Structures are given as structure tokens and as C-alpha cells.
Amino acid sequence: MSSLEEISALDARLISDAMRLRFYPLAVERANGCRVWDVQGRSYLDFTAGWAVVNTGYGHPRFKEALLDQLERSNFASLISGMHTPALRLAEKLVALTPGDFPKKVWFGFCGSDANETVGRLLPIATGKRRLVSFIGAYHGATTASMAMSAHAAQSHFIGGGHVVKVPYPYPYRCPFGDEVQDCARATIRFLEEYIFRTICPPDDVAGIIVETVQSDGGDIVPPPTFLPMLADLCQRYGIYLVVDDVKAGMGRTGRMFSPEHFGVIPDVLVLGKALGNGVPLSAVVARKEVLDVGVGLAIFTTAGNPLSCAAGLATIEAIEQEGMVENAARVGAYLHQRLSTLQERHPLVGDVRGMGLMQGVELVKDRQTKTPASKEAAKVAYRAFELGLLLFYVGMFSNVLEITPPLILSEAEVDEGVAILDQALADVEAGRVSDEVIAPYAGW
Numbered sequence: 001m002s003s004l005e006e007i008s009a010l011d012a013r014l015i016s017d018a019m020r021l022r023f024y025p026l027a028v029e030r031a032n033g034c035r036v037w038d039v040q041g042r043s044y045l046d047f048t049a050g051w052a053v054v055n056t057g058y059g060h061p062r063f064k065e066a067l068l069d070q071l072e073r074s075n076f077a078s079l080i081s082g083m084h085t086p087a088l089r090l091a092e093k094l095v096a097l098t099p100g101d102f103p104k105k106v107w108f109g110f111c112g113s114d115a116n117e118t119v120g121r122l123l124p125i126a127t128g129k130r131r132l133v134s135f136i137g138a139y140h141g142a143t144t145a146s147m148a149m150s151a152h153a154a155q156s157h158f159i160g161g162g163h164v165v166k167v168p169y170p171y172p173y174r175c176p177f178g179d180e181v182q183d184c185a186r187a188t189i190r191f192l193e194e195y196i197f198r199t200i201c202p203p204d205d206v207a208g209i210i211v212e213t214v215q216s217d218g219g220d221i222v223p224p225p226t227f228l229p230m231l232a233d234l235c236q237r238y239g240i241y242l243v244v245d246d247v248k249a250g251m252g253r254t255g256r257m258f259s260p261e262h263f264g265v266i267p268d269v270l271v272l273g274k275a276l277g278n279g280v281p282l283s284a285v286v287a288r289k290e291v292l293d294v295g296v297g298l299a300i301f302t303t304a305g306n307p308l309s310c311a312a313g314l315a316t317i318e319a320i321e322q323e324g325m326v327e328n329a330a331r332v333g334a335y336l337h338q339r340l341s342t343l344q345e346r347h348p349l350v351g352d353v354r355g356m357g358l359m360q361g362v363e364l365v366k367d368r369q370t371k372t373p374a375s376k377e378a379a380k381v382a383y384r385a386f387e388l389g390l391l392l393f394y395v396g397m398f399s400n401v402l403e404i405t406p407p408l409i410l411s412e413a414e415v416d417e418g419v420a421i422l423d424q425a426l427a428d429v430e431a432g433r434v435s436d437e438v439i440a441p442y443a444g445w
């Protein structure tokens with residue numbers, strides 16, 4: 001099997017629609033660094049890192065070596081009914097590296113969804129309180145309980161649990177409290193404290209507030225810098241645990257190893273996934289000991305915390321730390337932001353450019369005055385960029401934000417190359433050179 005037609009036919013026949021979120025017909029053959037090659041031998045510059053997963057770049061030698069070395073020793077050992085060094089070394093590293101000078105423990109899973117679900121299960125037991133607060137636009141996962149904690153438009157067909165109270169997120173470009181509001185972060189905190197807490201959600205019954213530092217799937221929304229500190233202060237005043245979901249923004253992506261570090265905020269619970277395993281399924285909850293020690297066997301998956309995943313996690317962290325990838329994300333991310341901002345000057349479609357480090361979003365609008373979301377145009381730009389050799393996805397509550405989350409090893413020359421392609425793709429869409437028909441099979445979000 002090698003042709004794209006054969007692969008597409010098999011894919012259509014065998015792979016469930018429930019696991020599709022496709023933007024173009026990509027069939028990957030191999031990948032290296034920031035580049036991906038398809039089955040036809042075409043190469044692409046990857047501005048996705050496969051949904052912010054491959055932070056070290058594809059085929060990193062240290063990562064390959066660590067996996068092969070672990071395979072030589074053993075391909076499996078149970079952590080739930082035994083002990084092994086890879087899990088202990090990774091847990092030790094995570095406890096030391098994450099913010100917070102208090103007794104911590106680690107729970108391991110496979111993906112962001114199971115990690116957030118576990119937090120949502122254990123927090124009420126740890127506190128004796130029933131409710132959780134999360135933010136509209138959040139994407140915390142695709143298991144039933146993590147979907148219940150989320151509030152993304154793409155999941156609105158799903159009715160979550162009534163114990164999760166969802167409140168607006170400070171979205172500076174479209175402040176939910178009105179365009180005339182000067183301080184969207186303060187308005188959000190005030191609404192939560194003075195309205196929600198006084199009406200439907202008594203704070204003494206709230207176990208935790210879960211938040212993304214940058215709401216990525218919600219549209220790469222960067223809240224005002226005062227937001228996270230104010231939220232942490234609110235949590236402290238009411239004795240509520242602060243949970244930061246750093247599944248997508250963590251592991252160096254925003255220019256700090258963990259995103260709350262930008263704001264000097266120390267979460268009680270930090271949730272990690274995606275890039276932690278660099279492509280090997282692995283997630284972790286690093287939290288105050290009392291949150292994770294509430295009973296034996298309350299969140300066990302047979303192969304969670306397996307030696308291969310943990311060896312992958314440790315090698316990933318070492319590569320990120322020792323090869324200056326966090327610093328590169330900060331430096332090249334700033335350059336990327338500046339280059340993307342120049343597109344805003346030339347293309348009326350570009351309404352806003354925002355982001356932190358190598359997590360940047362370009363929000364497309366039909367009209368800058370009305371800010372009407374340009375959803376179909378976002379799908380067309382992603383498709384056209386693919387045709388021109390650049391991989392990117394779109395996200396957002398209105399499906400209109402081009403998301404850029406490349407591997408953290410991206411160079412400035414690669415920024416120039418990718419932005420030039422994006423420039424061309426935007427021009428082609430604005431000139432009507434991309435038809436509705438070509439994007440019809442790709443529903444996206």
C-alpha cells in the first residue's frame with residue numbers, strides 16, 4: 001500500500017469518524033526535526049508538532065536511545081502492582097521541576113483527558129466539597145468526565161455534569177462582558193466572586209477551579225497578565241484548590257517550562273500530557289500530596305506509568321532542558337509573533353495575532369469592525385497552506401483561529417519560510433482562489 005488514493009480509501013473504510021478531526025489529506029510516511037514527509041514524498045514544514053506533542057522535534061536521538069534502551073531491559077512492568085525505576089526517576093524529576101515547595105506526589109496516565117478526569121474525581125474526595133469551576137472555551141479532554149469539565153463549542157452536543165459550573169474566560173479580543181470593559185480579567189473575577197459564588201455556587205462547596213493559562217483549543221486566547229494571579233488569590237481566600245491544565249501549554253512551549261511560571265503562580269495541581277511523552281502516550285498529575293493520597297486504587301489503568309512511557313518522558317525533559325529548547329521557544333516565539341503581526345498589516349482577514357512563545361494564534365475575521373468570525377476562510381487557509389507545504393490547524397470557539405505550535409527547535413529561518421507560505425495562503429483565500437468544494441470533506445471543528 002503506498003498511493004494516497006489507496007490509503008485514503010482504506011482510511012475511509014476502516015477508521016471511525018469519531019476520531020477524525022481532519023483539515024487536509026495528509027498521510028505521513030516519516031518525519032525529522034520540524035519536517036514531515038508524506039507517502040508521495042512531498043515535504044512539509046510542521047507548524048503543529050502534531051497538536052503540540054513533539055516538542056523536541058521528530059526523531060530526537062536522545063529520545064530514540066532511551067526507548068531502545070528500555071526495550072532492551074523490559075517492554076513492560078506494572079506500576080500499579082509493582083515498582084520500577086523509570087517511573088520513580090520521572091516522578092522525582094517532575095516533583096523537583098514543577099513550581100511549589102510543598103510535599104507533592106505524582107499520578108501517571110496516558111493522555112490529558114484521563115489526567116483531568118482523575119483530578120476531577122479525586123479533588124471532591126480530598127476536600128469533601130462537591131463542585132468544580134471551569135471556564136467557557138476550555139478543552140480538558142474527551143472522556144465523559146473530562147468533557148464535563150470542558151466547555152468548548154465543539155463539545156456543546158454533550159451535556160456535562162451539573163457539579164461543574166462554567167464561567168466566562170477573559171478573552172481580550174472579545175471580552176464576554178462587553179467591548180467597553182477596560183479590565184476583562186477583573187470583570188471575570190468579579191463576576192465569579194460577586195455573582196456566581198453568591199448565587200448558584202457557594203464557594204465553600206467548591207473543591208477546585210481548573211484553568212488553562214492560555215486557552216489553546218478555545219482559540220489561543222491569552223488572558224490579561226493579571227488574570228492568573230487574581231484567580232490564584234481568589235482560590236487562596238476561599239480555600240479552593242487551583243488546578244492548571246498545562247497539557248498543551250506545558251513542557252517549554254510558552255517560553256517557560258510550565259506556563260504558570262510566567263505569572264509567579266504556584267498551582268496546587270498541575271496537569272501534564274501531550275509533549276511530556278513526546279508522542280508516546282503519557283500524562284501526569286503533579287499535585288499536593290493530600291490531593292493524590294485519598295485512597296488506594298481510585299484511578300488505576302493497567303499499563304499507566306509503564307517503563308517505556310516513563311523512559312520517553314524522562315528523555316524528553318532532559319532534551320528540553322539540556323538543549324535550551326525553553327529559551328528557544330521564548331526567543332523564536334517572539335520573532336514568530338512579530339512576523340505574524342506583519343501579516344495583519346497586509347491581510348484584512350487577520351483580526352488578531354496573539355500567543356506566548358511557540359503557541360501563537362491568528363484569528364481570522366470577515367470584517368475588523370464587526371469581528372464576524374471567518375470560519376470557512378480559516379479552513380481554506382489551512383488547506384491552501386498544506387498544498388503549499390506548511391502544516392497548521394485551526395482552533396477556537398468559532399473555528400476561526402489558525403494555530404501555530406511547532407516543535408520547540410524551530411529556527412528563525414523556518415519561521416520566515418512558514419510565514420511566507422502563510423502569507424501566500426492568505427492572499428490566495430482573499431482572492432477567492434480556494435473553492436468551497438476542496439474543503440467540503442474536511443469538517444475540522
Ligand SMILES: Cc1ncc(COP(=O)(O)O)c(C=O)c1O
Pocket residue numbers: 110111112113114116139140141142212216217245246247248249273274
Ligand atoms: C489543555 C488541554 N487539556 C487536555 C487535553 C486532552 O488531551 P488528550 O487529547 O491527550 O486526552 C487537551 C487536548 O487538546 C488540551 O489541549
